[in-house]
Amino acid sequence: MTKNKQFQADTSNNPTLLRQLGWDSHFDLQVAAANATHTHIARVISVQRGLFLVADGQNEWLCSPAGKLLHSQTGDYPVTGDWVFVDDSVVSAVIPRKNILSRGESGARGSRTGATTREQAIAANLDAVFIVCGLDRDFNIRRIERYLALIYNCGLPPVVVLTKADLHDNPDSFRMEVEDIAFGVPVVLTSMLDDRGRSELASHLGVGRTIAMVGSSGAGKSTLANMLYGDDIQSTGAISSYDGKGRHTTTARELIRMPQGGMLMDNPGIREIAFHEDGHGVESAFAEIQELAESCRFADCSHQNEPGCAVLRAVEDGELLPDRLESYHKMKREMQYLLERRTKSADRIEKERWQEVALLVKQIKQRPKYK
Ligand SMILES: Nc1nc2c(ncn2[C@@H]2O[C@H](COP(=O)(O)OP(=O)(O)OP(=O)(O)O)[C@@H](O)[C@H]2O)c(=O)[nH]1
Ligand SMILES: [Mg+2]
Ligand SMILES: [Zn+2]
Known part of the structure; x- marks a missing residue:
């Protein structure tokens, strides 16, 4: 042919x-x-x-x-x-x-060129996202929270995968800690040494399904891909003992066709997590705060210092961790900032458009009339 x-x-x-x-x-x-x-x-x-x-x-x-x-x-x-x-x-x-999984807007990057937009996009047409986190120094509950919000924002179902479970005698405590902040999200412990979690994760694959993995460099994404594939198809890297951070081993994003059917995407580590301006990712990621908020005296309560705030009461009563609330406020502020920035740039675009129109009108008026 x-x-x-x-x-x-x-x-x-x-x-x-x-x-x-x-x-x-x-x-x-x-x-x-x-x-x-x-x-x-x-x-x-x-x-x-x-x-x-x-x-x-x-x-x-x-x-x-x-x-x-x-x-x-x-x-x-x-x-x-x-x-x-x-x-x-x-x-x-x-x-x-x-759908599209994207890093969202990163406030620090400034320029809104096509190249910047491209850089933010991670993958398209997904069915689920594995948030991969190692049970070594990589483990960070606040980061998992951010990933959850990011993935909810994209309208995708997340699965949290805690790798390197072999490093602990009681890895279940980590699983429970994550379950406490990720309501209804499957949390799976894995280890490359004994294949635990393998069949549970494989059940998310299947013909026609596409799953992407996100997580820091060295979290164990490629190792996981190999475990699920049943062969060493992705190269993995050793963690430098000095800072516990992995070197960027996987440099090209790649969709791997899995023997279970379906495609698995091994991403290079995403170091930065920012948000989209739209979507309700924060609300979904902090479902328990959203639920408490329904009992606040004021419908528009910001849960900062208002009287009759059910969220603050829950913190006082020890039902809600202060860190968790702080994390919520931080993400809310970030969202607000992005929203304002978008409104501002929309205003500017509108202004420029009217300037153009005004110029055009002026040119038409100045044009000599031929009869
Ligand atoms: N003890 C232990 N080590 C693991 C496990 N999974 C991965 N590792 C080690 O962690 C290191 C990083 O694993 P990778 O799979 O390369 O990590 P990655 O997430 O693909 O990293 P990037 O490609 O850089 O994004 C390697 O040295 C692995 O051997 C595990 O279950 N247990
Ligand atoms: Mg890798
Ligand atoms: Zn409140």
Whole structure:
């Protein structure tokens, strides 16, 4: 089969193979709406130096982005997990996503260029996210809280995976600590030494499912991928004994096709966690505070110093940890900041638009009239 023949007609897509890579009826509808019958469909399984490694269930090949994608400012630049239209070896468009996991806005980064937006996106079209945290110095309950809020914000179901359980005699205490802040979220203990947690995690995979892993460098994501796969397919790194922080071992994001069916995405460590401006991730992540708040005297209680605040009372009574409330306030403030920033920039855009219109009107008025 020649290269051209292979990639030109839509009939060359095998629907069964696409479904194994995660294709479902949502995308059928998107394609029908796009009215694009003569393009090949593939999934981005990794992004490497501006090139996309794509797969259609039969082949894997590298593609470059079409010019119009490079200059797009609307955030529809392909990320790992995206379904794309490809013409030969050029990705021409992204099929509208079901969801996107992104790092959110990071206040410190300033510039709102396309490149910045791209950098924030981690993965598209997911069914669940594993929050991977090592039971060594990596363990940090406040960080897990932030990941939970981030993932809820994206509308995705989280699973907390506590790796390196072999380092403790009683790892269950960590599991319970996490369960206390992550209501109804599965918390799974794993260890590469005895495969515990393996079958429970494998049950989240399955044909058509896509799961991404997030967590700091050295948390044990690649080790987990290997354990679930049943073979060493991802390279792992040793932790430097000096600071307990892993070196960045996995540098290219990659969707791995799992023997259980489904795809697992091994991410490089996300060191920074920030938020989207929209969504109710904080509320979902702090469900118990939300519930207490219903008993506050004032409906708009900020739980800081108001009389009749049920949340503050719960802290006094020892039912709610002060750290937990502080964490809630901190995330709320961050959200507020992002919201304000967005409103401000929207105002500025509006202002600039009117300036343009005014200029245009002026030019029209000045134009000599020909009769
Ligand atoms: N004792 C113990 N060590 C583990 C376990 N899982 C991972 N490790 C070790 O932790 C280190 C980091 O593991 P990786 O799987 O490479 O971590 P990663 O999250 O993929 O890191 P990046 O690719 O840098 O994001 C390696 O030295 C592993 O051997 C475990 O269950 N028990
Ligand atoms: Mg890794
Ligand atoms: Zn209150």
